[in-house]
Amino acid sequence: MVCFIDYSETLSRAAGEVKRGRGAVVDAGPAPWYRTEVMYAIIESGGKQYRVAEGDVIRCDLVANEVGADVTFDRVVLAGTEQGVKVGSPTLDGASVTGTVLRQAKDKKILVFRYKPKKRVRKLNGHRQPYAEVKITKISLP
DSSP: OOOOOOOOOHHHHTTEEEETTTTTEEEEEEETTOOOOOOEEEEEETTTTEEEETTEEEEEEEEEEEEEEEEEEEEEEEEEOOSSEEEEESTTTTOOEEEEEEEEEOOOOEEEEEETTTTTTEEEEEEOOHHHHHHHHHHHHO
């Protein structure tokens, strides 16, 4: 038994070409899962770091702004542009990321169950972490 695999279609799809009809090749541009943003930043908020680009929606700890208000993240740790990557020590001076608060809510309930075996000691606690969804609108660098 002979097995033949045609890799030409796989290679052409990897190059961004799509076959339509009878052998016609059309350039489809970059694949939809390939992100083509030119600027990104890593920001600190609530003791955590987030990689953001313009148009991204992040879920961070609760911010003190109302829904629809603008929020500014001043602690920018790293910024990547077409020219290269700028790394702060510890943060970039003059850089900021601006976003709009989309919603504020509470996460799913987390149950914390502690017990001591053979002692009849049991404790059940519940916790719902508040969070805010922020849409990144602008990344400004010095």
